[in-house]
Amino acid sequence: MAGKAWRSTIFNLLRQWGLSINGKDNIEAQEVSRVVGALRTESPQPRTYVRGIHTVTLIPGDGIGPEISSAVMKIFEAAKAPIQWEERNVTAIKGPGGKWMIPPDAKESMDRNKIGLKGPLKTPIAAGHPSMNLLLRKTFDLYANVRPCVSIEGYKTPYTDVNLVTIRENTEGEYSGIEHVIVDGVVQSIKLITEQASQRIAEYAFEYARNNQRASVTAVHKANIMRMSDGLFLRKCREAAEKHKDVKFTEMYLDTVCLNMVQDPTQFDVLVMPNLYGDILSDLCAGLIGGLGVTPSGNIGANGVAIFESVHGTAPDIAGKDMANPTALLLSAVMMLRHMGLHGHAKKIEAACFDIIRDKKVLTKDLGGNSKCSEFTEAICQRVLDLD
Amino acid sequence: MAAHSAVLSMSKIFNPFWGGRFGNTVKVFGTTLTSHRNRSSRNPPPAKYGGRHTVTLIPGDGIGPDLLNHVREVFRFSCVPVDFEVVHVNSADESEDDINNAIMAIRRNGVALKGNIETIHTMAPSVKSRNNLLRTNLDLYANVMHCQSLPAVQTRHKNIDIMIIRENTEGEYSSLEHESVSGVVECLKIITRTNSLRIADYAFKLAREKGRSRVTAVHKANIMKLGDGLFLQCCREVASGYPDITFDSMIVDNTTMQLVSKPQQFDVMVMPNLYGNVVSNVCAGLVGGALVPGANYGLNYAVFETATRNTGKSIAGKNIANPTAMLLAGCMMLDHLKLYDYATMIRNAILSTMNETRLHTADIGGQGTTSEVVQSIMRNIQSKGPLISER
Numbered sequence: 012m013a014g015k016a017w018r019s020t021i022f023n024l025l026r027q028w029g030l031s032i033n034g035k036d037n038i039e040a041q042e043v044s045r046v047v048g049a050l051r052t053e054s055p056q057p058r059t060y061v062r063g064i065h066t067v068t069l070i071p072g073d074g075i076g077p078e079i080s081s082a083v084m085k086i087f088e089a090a091k092a093p094i095q096w097e098e099r100n101v102t103a104i105k106g107p108g109g110k111w112m113i114p115p116d117a118k119e120s121m122d123r124n125k126i127g128l129k130g131p132l133k134t135p136i137a138a139g140h141p142s143m144n145l146l147l148r149k150t151f152d153l154y155a156n157v158r159p160c161v162s163i164e165g166y167k168t169p170y171t172d173v174n175l176v177t178i179r180e181n182t183e184g185e186y187s188g189i190e191h192v193i194v195d196g197v198v199q200s201i202k203l204i205t206e207q208a209s210q211r212i213a214e215y216a217f218e219y220a221r222n223n224q225r226a227s228v229t230a231v232h233k234a235n236i237m238r239m240s241d242g243l244f245l246r247k248c249r250e251a252a253e254k255h256k257d258v259k260f261t262e263m264y265l266d267t268v269c270l271n272m273v274q275d276p277t278q279f280d281v282l283v284m285p286n287l288y289g290d291i292l293s294d295l296c297a298g299l300i301g302g303l304g305v306t307p308s309g310n311i312g313a314n315g316v317a318i319f320e321s322v323h324g325t326a327p328d329i330a331g332k333d334m335a336n337p338t339a340l341l342l343s344a345v346m347m348l349r350h351m352g353l354h355g356h357a358k359k360i361e362a363a364c365f366d367i368i369r370d371k372k373v374l375t376k377d378l379g380g381n382s383k384c385s386e387f388t389e390a391i392c393q394r395v396l397d398l399d
Numbered sequence: 400m401a402a403h404s405a406v407l408s409m410s411k412i413f414n415p416f417w418g419g420r421f422g423n424t425v426k427v428f429g430t431t432l433t434s435h436r437n438r439s440s441r442n443p444p445p446a447k448y449g450g451r452h453t454v455t456l457i458p459g460d461g462i463g464p465d466l467l468n469h470v471r472e473v474f475r476f477s478c479v480p481v482d483f484e485v486v487h488v489n490s491a492d493e494s495e496d497d498i499n500n501a502i503m504a505i506r507r508n509g510v511a512l513k514g515n516i517e518t519i520h521t522m523a524p525s526v527k528s529r530n531n532l533l534r535t536n537l538d539l540y541a542n543v544m545h546c547q548s549l550p551a552v553q554t555r556h557k558n559i560d561i562m563i564i565r566e567n568t569e570g571e572y573s574s575l576e577h578e579s580v581s582g583v584v585e586c587l588k589i590i591t592r593t594n595s596l597r598i599a600d601y602a603f604k605l606a607r608e609k610g611r612s613r614v615t616a617v618h619k620a621n622i623m624k625l626g627d628g629l630f631l632q633c634c635r636e637v638a639s640g641y642p643d644i645t646f647d648s649m650i651v652d653n654t655t656m657q658l659v660s661k662p663q664q665f666d667v668m669v670m671p672n673l674y675g676n677v678v679s680n681v682c683a684g685l686v687g688g689a690l691v692p693g694a695n696y697g698l699n700y701a702v703f704e705t706a707t708r709n710t711g712k713s714i715a716g717k718n719i720a721n722p723t724a725m726l727l728a729g730c731m732m733l734d735h736l737k738l739y740d741y742a743t744m745i746r747n748a749i750l751s752t753m754n755e756t757r758l759h760t761a762d763i764g765g766q767g768t769t770s771e772v773v774q775s776i777m778r779n780i781q782s783k784g785p786l787i788s789e790r
Contacts, residue, residue: 168660169555185571185588190625196592200626202571206582233676235518235528239576240586242524266680270707273659273684287619291652291677298656 065351068120069096072130074325075335080130082337082388083344086363089392092348092356097124101132103146113143113150121151121316126351128344129320133327148181153310153318154208155215156181156289159346160296163305165369166378170299175279177296178219179289180212181310186286204240204285206247213251215311216283220258227259228252231268231284231292244285268292272299297322304377307342309350317350319343333383336375338364341391363394443736444509446480452736455504455511456483460490461710463514465718466725469773470512473726476777479733479741484508488529490517498529502536511702512732514725515710527574530708535568537702539695540594541601542567544679544706551754552687552763561682562611562667564602565675567695569594572672590626590671595633601696602634602669603641614638616648617670617678630671655681683707688762689721692728694735701735703728718768721760723749726776748779 071080087094099117106112121127132143147153155178162173189201213230220228230248234241245262252260265288271278272292276299282292297306303323310318321339329335341364348357367373373390374380382390446452456471458464474481486504488497498516505511516529533539542565548557575587599616606614616634620627631648638646649657651674657664658681670678683691683706693706705724714720726749733742752758752775759765760772767775 170659186622188622190623192625196629198590198625198629200588200590200623202586202588204584204586233673234520236531236572236574237576237586238520238524238527238574239578240584242520243582243584245520264709266676266707267709269677269680270684270688270709273681274688287673290619291655291674294652295655295659295681298659302656302660 064093064095065126065353066095066097066124067347068117068124068127069098070101070117070127070129070132071098072325073133074131074327074330076130076132076325078331078333078335078384079321079337079340080128082335082384083128083340085388086337086341086360086391086395087344090356090360090363090395092353092360094348101143101147103143111146113146118150121318122314125315125317126347127316127318128340128347129318130340131321131323131325133325147318148310151312151316151318152182152314153312153316154180154182154211155311156293157219157309157311157346158293158296158306158322160293160300160306162300163368164365165371166301166305168299168301170276173276173296173299175276175296176219176223176225176281177289177293178212178216178281178283179293180208180283180285181289182286183208184286184289186290202237202240202287204243206243209244209247209285210251212283213248214254216248216281217251217255217258220281221255225258225281227261227280229268229279229282230260230262231265231282231288232262233265233288235264241285248283265292269295272296303339304336305338305342307339307346309343309346317347319347319350333385334376335384336377337384337388338368338378359395359398360391363391363398366394367391446736451480451482452510452738453482453484453508454732454736455501455508455513456485457488457501457511457513457516458485459488459514459710460517461515461712461715462720463516463710465716465769466720466722467512467514469722469769470725470729473745473773473777473780474729477741477745477780479738479745481733481736481738483512488516490519490529491522493522493526495532498532502533505533505537505700505702509700510732510735511700512729513702513704515704515708517710517712524576531572531574533702534695537697537700538568539697539700539702540566540568540597541696542675542679542693543605543696544682544691544693546682546686546691546706548686549690549750549753551757552690552759554685554687556662556685559662559682559686561662561665562605562609563675563679563682564598564605564667564669565679566594566598566669566671567675568672570672588623588626588673590629592629592633595630595671596637599634599637599669602667603637603644606644606667607641611644611667613645613647613666615654615665615668616646617651617654617668617674618648619651619674620648621650627671634669651677654678658682658685679706690723690727690763692724692731694728694731701732703732703735718770719761720769721762722769722773723753744780744783745776748776748783751779751783752776 069080071077084096097120099120101113101117103111104114134142157176157178159176160173162171183203183205185202187201187203191199193199216228230245232241232245234245272295284292297303300306306322308320308322321343323339345357345361367390373382373386375382375384375387456467458467471483484504486501488501518528544563546559546561548554548559569589569591571588573587573589576584578584602614616631618627618631620631662685668678689707691706693704695702705728711720730742730746752772756775758767758772758775760767760769
């Protein structure tokens with residue numbers, strides 16, 4: 012394909028000049044893409060932004076996925092957001108060489124558009140291939156999982172005023188999957204911490220804090236017990252803190268964070284941590300604001316790829332019955348708009364969503380109401396039009 | 400096996416006089432014996448020298464020394480027949496002599512009360528956590544924590560009553576790390592069948608003893624299939640031997656989510672080391688923070704401390720720390736030494752200071768200082784305790 016030839020030529024040129032294109036160096040892959048796109052003869056802007064419309068890959072997912080995806084599409088249409096959706100399916104297929112991979116058209120679409128929105132994916136138990144989420148993570152090197160947890164006015168939980176962000180390293184740590192039985196009855200699981208991954212996530216955390224006007228970043232660790240591994244992680248966080256003096260940096264033990272989080276979550280701002288602690292803490296924070304049904308989440312990858320997703324399950328028992336709650340996917344889509352710089356639309360849609368939840372007139376079953384998904388969606392669309 | 404049972408019967412005969420010492424010889428013959436004999440940790444070390452027990456006291460760092468001084472004050476005031484052998488551990492010292500002294504003292508006395516010893520990051524990684532060394536050398540395999548909502552403490556959740564049993568020696572805290580290549584560090588998490596069976600057995604025995612109906616195993620076996628899978632399998636095996644107790648399992652991230660929304664659903668929880676750290680701190684936070692005592696039980700030794708295991712450096716020396724957890728840990732120790740009357744007396748005094756007098760320290764929303772709370776507790780003991788003062 013002509014586009015690919017162009018791109019590889021540019022890459023080779025840049026490589027010759029001593030700059031290489033992978034997430035490891037200081038070159039922002041996004042900048043390169045933009046440069047490459049600008050050199051194309053057709054339009055002076057990157058491929059995904061043609062005549063003011065961004066193209067986004069949409070992966071509806073399984074179970075309630077299609078319903079909530081269409082709900083989000085409807086709301087975006089009502090808000091007149093400049094988004095064009097490209098639907099793709101990511102059921103794993105066996106590629107050449109016997110390795111499981113996602114369908115090539117999905118991969119190509121994602122690589123082109125760079126931004127994706129994903130619904131819940133089913134993890135098959137005996138299909139022989141690894142979970143789809145894991146596959147996506149490996150394919151696009153999604154190294155950071157970002158979960159902003161903000162209390163939703165109108166959805167009462169014992170915790171009000173929660174406003175924090177958990178940034179979790181998503182590729183290594185305790186979830187490296189390296190396990191073996193040494194002798195019968197003794198199992199060893201390896202937790203892997205590398206300098207490169209820790210540096211990447213620390214840099215990202217500070218960039219995020221800077222771009223989103225957050226005042227402080229806290230590194231969560233257990234370096235008193237895991238001296239070398241969490242020690243390395245902590246060192247890299249400290250180095251990144253040195254480069255970003257405008258953001259305050261603190262370090263806190265995992266147990267202290269847990270203890271304080273359930274007593275007073277307002278003292279936390281941005282939290283950065285390795286994989287396992289991130290998993291537990293991000294779900295803890297999701298629980299504080301009301302559960303996975305209302306929590307947005309984004310995965311940032313190398314090369315400028317970002318996939319935003321809803322983290323709840325596929326809920327096969329309510330699939331197809333118009334009972335699903337699209338809030339999680341909607342808030343993730345709002346996060347996506349903010350990532351793309353469309354703050355006006357993001358604010359409008361978010362405000363509409365929160366207003367409807369606060370009004371408590373039209374709520375889906377899990378939020379405590381009795382309405383259908385379509386009614387909820389309709390109410391939000393109406394509110395979006397009113398806010399215009 | 401005949402030789403084993405011979406040694407067992409020998410140790411039973413000698414037990415009253417030699418206390419825990421013969422226990423070490425029996426251990427040489429393998430851990431299989433442990434399931435067959437009576438847990439000698441249930442039999443307290445004998446009170447020699449006029450009926451007074453000797454207990455090792457390790458002050459630790461941060462708020463530890465202050466709080467333990469208060470414990471000693473209260474015990475002295477209540478005429479508790481316990482003498483404390485104080486062993487200091489210098490956390491800035493790279494050599495392990497201090498902690499080995501402490502371990503030897505605990506082996507001598509059988510029971511200890513300790514504060515948390517700080518682990519300084521700036522030292523080389525070969526300097527391991529002192530607390531961890533203590534736990535692994537003495538094989539204190541079960542960490543037990545009982546979280547109960549106290550009526551006078553303002554919390555977001557009410558009616559919490561959870562017992563947490565945490566494996567205390569292996570798992571992620573094995574301190575086995577190496578840097579294979581510069582910039583790539585591996586940390587080993589070890590799960591063994593024997594330890595998992597041991598902790599599951601302990602959990603179910605404790606649940607039965609306390610009349611609990613449900614045990615939940617917390618794990619992450621969907622990701623760590625072999626490691627936590629083994630732990631879960633061992634729990635299931637042990638559960639089959641206790642048909643009167645319901646057994647279920649839950650993934651750790653779901654557990655934390657449930658704990659902050661509906662903690663009343665949990666009864667007894669058993670888990671490996673790291674998840675135990677997270678869950679026990681979350682539960683402690685749910686009932687108010689620094690109010691829960693913790694106990695570390697091994698086959699022959701018992702060490703009591705606060706459940707949250709923090710040094711509290713930022714509030715050290717300011718007289719604002721909450722003494723409740725350490726005092727309740729002291730009461731747990733008295734229960735272990737079978738000095739039930741003293742334990743109940745002090746515990747009641749603490750609870751009435753908290754619930755009736757409502758004198759609270761800053762961390763639970765009051766304005767009292769540590770010394771004021773301790774004075775109030777002692778006043779309570781004086782007025783309600785039996786035969787303390789001659790009147």
